[in-house]
Amino acid sequence: MKAPYIVIISTGSEITAGRSVDTNAGWMANQLFELGWKVKKIIGLPDDPDLILSELQTLKKLAETKPVLVLMTGGLGPTEDDYTLETVLKLNGKKSYSVEKAKIRLVSVYESRGKQYSDILPTVLRQTHVPEDCKTLDNTVGIAVGFVEPMGTNSYLVCMPGVPTEMKEMFRRRLVPELKRIYPRENLVQRTKWLWNIGESLYQKDFVETHREELFQNVEWGVTANRGYIKCIFQSTDANQLDTIVQRLETQYPNIISDDVFDFVHEHLLSEKLTIAVGESCTGGLLGKKLTDTAGSSSYFLGGFLTYSNKMKESLLGVSSETLQQFGAVSKETAEAMAKGIFEKTNADYCISITGIAGPDGGTELKPVGTVWIGLKTPDGSIQTHSYLFPGNREGIRENASNTALFLLNQSLKQRNV
Amino acid sequence: MKAPYIVIISTGSEITAGRSVDTNAGWMANQLFELGWKVKKIIGLPDDPDLILSELQTLKKLAETKPVLVLMTGGLGPTEDDYTLETVLKLNGKKSYSVEKAKIRLVSVYESRGKQYSDILPTVLRQTHVPEDCKTLDNTVGIAVGFVEPMGTNSYLVCMPGVPTEMKEMFRRRLVPELKRIYPRENLVQRTKWLWNIGESLYQKDFVETHREELFQNVEWGVTANRGYIKCIFQSTDANQLDTIVQRLETQYPNIISDDVFDFVHEHLLSEKLTIAVGESCTGGLLGKKLTDTAGSSSYFLGGFLTYSNKMKESLLGVSSETLQQFGAVSKETAEAMAKGIFEKTNADYCISITGIAGPDGGTELKPVGTVWIGLKTPDGSIQTHSYLFPGNREGIRENASNTALFLLNQSLKQRNV
Known part of the structure; x- marks a missing residue:
């Protein structure tokens, strides 16, 4: 199946005010890249329900023209500025329900702290809610339940908590198998080599351009500049082809090549x-x-x-x-x-x-x-x-x-x- | 003047592939916050000229309804996947020219490495180009010139290099004075104090919530968490009010308060x-x-x-x-x-x-x-x-x-x- 048009959204006013760096988006993008998928856009939004809804409406509209996959983190917590669930309900005109398994987990957490069901604030209980008719993603680290909400033909909106440890566990254990089921792909292999004291542009001209026809037909390449070195990254479904490229790179740059x-x-x-x-x-x-x-x-x-x-x-x-x-x-x-x-x-x-x-x-x-x-x-x-x-x-x-x-x-x- | 609708765009496939974390957007958002401005949206895009152009067209359209300020970093380098200049030229139907001062600087860098003008690759020389009739932003750290390009009434698109050291220097020295000129604001005063070994939420509960009625009527506050300390930021047009807050903070936390x-x-x-x-x-x-x-x-x-x-x-x-x-x-x-x-x-x-x-x-x-x-x-x-x-x-x-x-x-x- 054709890869979906992938958009990552991180919500949180702490991100748009520069008070904390959004590491979730990059982490997810990297995981998706290794699965062979490219992210088209990363968006950071403040905790503002109007801005979030308007962004989701735009993406839902885009999903009328092609498969769109939106991965959104944040806004599922218990505070008054957590708007994700209510925004998604509004987007699709749905109601929510409390996931029984999550509610039981929440109660047991409270009981382990010597408290009762009646002590649970409504805003805390809200974290166990998801939209009707969605696919739920269990949270084995925290309380807030994640979910995969349909958003058109072959298009989905995934909502996960913003807490990195909760999101990562949910992403790896629950979401990836689900994505592989929804969007089956071939297996990609990756190689990375470092070159020292050489500029990106010289490397591109002397290596990539020179060997483009011969070596790069079915290979994606990338390069990142660092202090003193560049990282050269190659991806393909053909591992032998990648080995050939790495050998050629070693022959061409014997004195300045290294691994990490x-x-x-x-x-x-x-x-x-x-x-x-x-x-x-x-x-x-x-x-x-x-x-x-x-x-x-x-x-x-x-x-x-x-x-x-x-x-x-x-x-x-x-x-x-x-x-x-x-x-x-x-x-x-x-x-x-x-x-x-x-x-x-x-x-x-x-x-x-x-x-x-x-x-x-x-x-x-x-x-x-x-x-x-x-x-x-x-x-x-x-x-x-x-x-x-x-x-x-x-x-x-x-x-x-x-x-x-x-x-x-x-x-x-x-x-x-x- | 009303504050513009601010959007930050970071371009770079290394960002959307998760190979490097975008720290530029957060840094700029934080600087803008300290100037009294809030960012509405942060966007990360791959080095894809179609996606970048389409995003800029959307924002240019938005600029027909209100003042929009777009701050874009990346894509000004010497490689074939640097598309910022060509995209901006397409957006506004303009031509580019080479900034003489930047060209002289580039040549002197080459000469210091024992090379000549004729050794400079065209893609490297391209970094000295900017659109006609824009305001240029000198780069005192690297080569690529930044620029402020008009995008409608009171709306501007700012393009800066993605290399953090170059961008930061350009932002502080060149862009901020320009922004203060374009969007004159009431004189906001700011105070920043550091508190050591205390959490954000405890500070918020014990200081901000407790004194909200009395001290924070015309004051914006923010807090950033760092390793070992939190930065408490206060903004207002009323300097006396800020002094009162700082005095109160010093009384409440005499042993853990400091400046930078x-x-x-x-x-x-x-x-x-x-x-x-x-x-x-x-x-x-x-x-x-x-x-x-x-x-x-x-x-x-x-x-x-x-x-x-x-x-x-x-x-x-x-x-x-x-x-x-x-x-x-x-x-x-x-x-x-x-x-x-x-x-x-x-x-x-x-x-x-x-x-x-x-x-x-x-x-x-x-x-x-x-x-x-x-x-x-x-x-x-x-x-x-x-x-x-x-x-x-x-x-x-x-x-x-x-x-x-x-x-x-x-x-x-x-x-x-x-």
């Missing part, structure tokens, strides 16, 4: 029982933060030094004042001396040093803002140094520098396993 | 010529990162120690193995010893130590996940210690811990100035 370096570094340091320590100047702790984002990092991350001032580079890492004076704090020699100092203080298998100019001040003609030196002491005792000129503002340069340090670590770990 | 601690700490460390150093365990560098987010932090931030392992706590900060064994790494005694060690190694006026259990593993009955001890050595030589049980996941606990450390520093700096 955060995962790769974590897994390899763990499995090879290697340790790591860092010394950071311009990144001020960001590399250490990234290395410890993942639980379990205490198995390999020993610690590090934030040597922001020259004095600290000397006293904590033993960088000589001659090196600092002769070559400067942002130099190959200082990066090397820092990496050496980290090793002497920690004995870690890998020691990474970062020193650079994050700006906006401090740049010179020879060393403009964005100049960064990274030192990497590897388990064989040698120290590599790499220099970069990163684009962007202070935040961008710091993100670039710490991500690129992880890429260098990634490459060294990869080489051990060749 | 990031600003306050930065300004006071600078102006009082005080220095700071840190020692981080569970936050792994996040506190150092936050302290160095702001340019100029090198004047006060000396450096720090990432003592993730017990061994590093001993070797780098001189925490005794007895202390670690008897009280544990997450304890008052260890936090105190770490702060002492930081001072001995750096001589900084303020020394902050953080040690805690960020989880998801490592919690016990007595010290559950979220337990964090913070030590603060102040300029008088004394060391305070504070313990917390922070909610949330690993990321949340680490954010909470480092933000709260800044709050403690804020309170100590505030006390010096009483």
Whole structure:
């Protein structure tokens, strides 16, 4: 069957006032993408029944021309600004009823808190209501029942709670099987690769355009730009075709290609029982933060030094004042001396040093803002140094520098396993 | 003038495919809220010129009935799926031209990388183009020029890059003055205060509901939840009324109220010529990162120690193995010893130590996940210690811990100035 025209609606004045970021819509879009479906539109609306009704009426009208699937979250709670049920009833001229199973669940929650049925406020009880003749979606995490409401030929309006944990469980366990039944599709496969220090447009011109005829006939591709790298995503029903693309990508970009370096570094340091320590100047702790984002990092991350001032580079890492004076704090020699100092203080298998100019001040003609030196002491005792000129503002340069340090670590770990 | 009907559009297939979360829309909505404007609708669209054009046509039609302000981000980049300019030209039947200033900037970026004008791809050059007869918005961070395009009486379509750093700079520096000129408002005054370790709903019940009649007659209020604190925002044309509210807030919450601690700490460390150093365990560098987010932090931030392992706590900060064994790494005694060690190694006026259990593993009955001890050595030589049980996941606990450390520093700096 033809894929439906999919619209996601997130309701909540906290979203349109920018007080909270809507993560539900993106999460659902991603789940749908992996099922092989594309979302045509994501809408955020305030808790305003008129605006919500008007939007749904527009979509119901659209459903007269093609299959439309609307996924709406929020507005099913117990407060006075929860309007979803009443709006849907108005849209389709229906009445509601209380779902027995949900009511029993609600009562048992109250009883477990030492309260009775009569203590339940009408607005709380309303959460067990759904429109007549709809398909209900059980809520196994919270109280509010979700539902799939017909909205024309092959068109449906799905209403789910806005609480992410409730919505996600409902989506995965209840909604996906229902959607697969309503809209049967083929199975899509996906591959993702990262390319470092290359722009989206250059990649598109040199790889996608060049191989479009040969490789991309039945393949969807996408690319997202990140600090220091781009993510290249490929989707198809033909897994072999995707493998061919990935092989070609590896041949064309042997030195700048990687998988997810955060995962790769974590897994390899763990499995090879290697340790790591860092010394950071311009990144001020960001590399250490990234290395410890993942639980379990205490198995390999020993610690590090934030040597922001020259004095600290000397006293904590033993960088000589001659090196600092002769070559400067942002130099190959200082990066090397820092990496050496980290090793002497920690004995870690890998020691990474970062020193650079994050700006906006401090740049010179020879060393403009964005100049960064990274030192990497590897388990064989040698120290590599790499220099970069990163684009962007202070935040961008710091993100670039710490991500690129992880890429260098990634490459060294990869080489051990060749 | 009546406030316009505001719609925010974020374009990008990475958004509707859920590969990246749209943070631009929420950020802009929040900025607009602070200017006294409410957003009626947030829309996310894929990089599909037909869908974008159709949406803009609908909004242009709406602009025939009332002032409409559309803020659109994305689609101004150099790749083939960047359609914003061509769509806007089609919408209004216009031609484009290359903005000289932007072209010069682009060329100088290329020259700094040793390339020439002839190396610039046409798609890259396209980023300097805008529609005829629009108001341009300079991009001081990247290349793509933004613009404000008329769309009917008192109605405008604003197009900005999707790269957050570029958009934010453009929004604050270029767009806001323009919007204030186009839609003059009564002078709204705003006050923002931060409250620490208190929930939104409790604040709303205990402060807003209690004083609604008396204090909030002509005042708009909002609250945003952050890691460790909530931001309480008040808006009115009556500055005196706002001062009364703030005084009341300070009386009711004397110990947990602050201004923006990031600003306050930065300004006071600078102006009082005080220095700071840190020692981080569970936050792994996040506190150092936050302290160095702001340019100029090198004047006060000396450096720090990432003592993730017990061994590093001993070797780098001189925490005794007895202390670690008897009280544990997450304890008052260890936090105190770490702060002492930081001072001995750096001589900084303020020394902050953080040690805690960020989880998801490592919690016990007595010290559950979220337990964090913070030590603060102040300029008088004394060391305070504070313990917390922070909610949330690993990321949340680490954010909470480092933000709260800044709050403690804020309170100590505030006390010096009483």
